[in-house]
Amino acid sequence: MIGYLIGKAGSLLRSLGGIVNNKDFSDELLIPDDDYHKLRSRYYSYKDLLLKNNELLNTLAVIEEEIENKTITVLALKSYLARIFSTSFSFIQSLNDMTDDRYMFLFSVLEHIKENTMAILEDEPMQQACNFVMPIEKVTAKDIKDTGGKAANLGELLNVLNLPTPRGFSIMVSGYKEFMSVNGLNRKIESLLAPLSMDSYEEIDLASEEIERLIMSSSVPAQIEEQILSEAAKIGNNKRFSVRSSAVGEDGKSSFAGQFKSILNVPVESLTDAYKQVVASKYGKTALYYRLAKNIMDRDIPMAVLVLEMVNARSAGVLYTLNPGSPDKDEAILSSIWGQGRYAVDGTIPPDVYILDRKTDGTIINRIITNKSVELVLDESSSVKEVPVPEDFRKRPAVSEDEIETLYDFGCIIEKHFETPQDIEWAIDEKGRVVILQARSLHAKRVFSPANPRTPRQAAASAKKVIIAEGETASRGVASGPVYFIDRFYHIAEFPKGAVAVAKSSSNDYVRLMSLASALVIETGSRTSHLATVAREFGIPMVINVRDLRDKLKGVNTVTVDADSGRIYDGRTIEVNTTIAAENAVSDEYLQSASVIKTAMRNITHLNLATISEADVSADDISTVHDIIRFVHEISVKEMFRIGKLTESGSSAQELVSARIPLRFYVIDLDGGVIDEAKFLKRLSIEHISSMPFRALWRGMIQEGVRWSGPVAIDMGGLASVMMRSFVSTGVTEEGGKVYVIITDSYINLSVKLAYHYSIIDSFCGESYINNYINFRFNGGGAGVDGRGRRALFIKEVTEAFGFKADIKGDLVIATLNGASKEETEEKLEMLGRLLGCSRQLDMAISTMEAKDWYVKAFLEGNYSFTM
Incomplete structure (x- = not known):
């Protein structure tokens, strides 16, 4: 933190040494004893302000370049604007810290610019506000902006493909907006989110806790609660439910895998409380890190919630219709465990794994049956509990070959319908009925190195020696870096950029590392875990299931991780700067939205303030972000020249x-x-x-x-x-x-x-x-x-x-x-x-x-x- 507070901006003394007409201000540099702390405070605020000034100008330059190259999309612009508005908020705050809050009016100016700009970029309006709930039997893919991706996809499986899914309903985006508005949460949350950045670990954690407190202490409006209870009663008042996130934007290009809460085995009388827990999880610590890393604006992911009848699962797991570890081999991969499926996706226990040949209708070409010592089962009181798996079931397959065939057939139907490989969560109930719980696009990418014709594996082979040769691929790619062991939670906050993260098991907390780590190496994990999904999404190489990992890496300083082969080499090779291919180019999207983008950018880059005189400038004169940048920077420089005149007496x-x-x-x-x-x-x-x-x-x-x-x-x-x-x-x-x-x-x-x-x-x-x-x-x-x-x-x-x-x-x-x-x-x-x-x-x-x-x-x- 010290380095951040002191070191990331330009010099105060550059100003004092002659910014204006090369004037030398050294003889005026007085440091009044009584105002020493005020000087320090102004100095640190000015340093932070200069940092934000550079960040804003750099981001504007990137946007303008992409507009000129006709490569920007509305979604990308929204991500850039999220960064711009957040940084501008901190930028203005730094000026007010320097000036005893003389420029608070700039916050209102910024909010006005933000509202006008985002209104231009907004999609079509949502459903009428009186409709807060929609039964899953009426949901299809066209409802994605009202129900979110998870509910829309599941409704498509049920109502278009006639595949088995649980009964349930969506608490729509309209309900979320009503809940937030009635409780006055939007402004409070925005003020807590605005100052956050990727490296403000403590501030993110504190903001997350405060937002979750605000949401959980709020009341669900009566009309929404009535519609929830009415839909639940149609399924059965004695039933239990799973309450899951279905945010707009979730399960799309940004998966948010494992970032939001799912509340299991919820009785009817607890549905509204579970609803608030899922909404609050939108602002969970790792979810905020994820969004900051991907520059996703809060308003772009309104939280719809999916309520499903609880499946009393005998077995559960995940089906990838294309193996992301080997996408060129035309294989599918299925994982399975006993009981509820949470342990299959969070990496708590290693699941059974089946590799299926897509060229021969899902023939099993490899299988790994693990020792599944525990399982999650439904608790009679509420939620779920962990129990031991009976001894004679621990090393048995959790699914039969007939069930694998059924799951593979369902997967093929879903992939064909959505025209892209799928990540499918499934369960089999106590009667042997296969049920699809979720389907989303699978992040399976190809790795290439434009500067080096050799394959990543060949490049890695130039490192000194093989330390580990038996790892499994969870996310492809090759990277080098110093070894960093994660044994405690605080190690995450201290993680050095570019290091290779080494941990005993998967954890969603490791999402914090996605903008820092060059690679992940996990002793026990699953290719179908949420962490693996996020790693693939961010293009981070990930190797799993390496026995005695700490012993093998003891005393090793730097390694090269070749996740393609599951090998880890001693030393670094400079030839492994691989890049991850983009999943899909957006064809014609710029041409379709060029007019909207250019209109929105008039609120951002246009400069109205040719000259600035503090006495002559009012809020009406500042109408773009560029105006704010110009005004704040020049006023801050003038403030710094006043340091020597804080008092007439003082020591030089x-x-x-x-x-x-x-x-x-x-x-x-x-x-x-x-x-x-x-x-x-x-x-x-x-x-x-x-x-x-x-x-x-x-x-x-x-x-x-x-x-x-x-x-x-x-x-x-x-x-x-x-x-x-x-x-x-x-x-x-x-x-x-x-x-x-x-x-x-x-x-x-x-x-x-x-x-x-x-x-x-x-x-x-x-x-x-x-x-x-x-x-x-x-x-x-x-x-x-x-x-x-x-x-x-x-x-x-x-x-x-x-x-x-x-x-x-x-x-x-x-x-x-x-x-x-x-x-x-x-x-x-x-x-x-x-x-x-x-x-x-x-x-x-x-x-x-x-x-x-x-x-x-x-x-x-x-x-x-x-x-x-």
């Missing part, structure tokens, strides 16, 4: 001086960056600095050979037929030489102006490599465009040689490094210290590309004074 920033470096450092210590004995000194020496990143940078700046004044010589004789030597005076001039530094014990934000160029270094350097990063920016210069460009290339190539990711935009170089150890981060900061001293006015000295190559080579060889 501490000045650091050194005979080794002819620069004036103005130091602001926010937390532990200066030793206690020196906190009230006007002037500091480096011995007073306890900030580890600052000390590392300083070591580089005073490295032998690094010269901060004197001439720079160039000798091109070894590079071309023409020899020349030029000298450029590069001392620190009266036009620059001032450095502004904000530090803590583990953080530095440094802004330096030398003559005509500016450098910014922003870094966190602590014990946990997960939080460590360096952001380096360099731009400007006194030479012409070509000279500045050649120096930019010099800096780019040097930083890349030290492991940075570097990009150039004009004469601006942006170099980043993430996830290094404390020691490595310090080493890179030392290098940047040397680079600051060595790169001064090289824009005038580097006259050709050959000269640039020579300077790069000299620096990397330690020739920091660039002598021949």
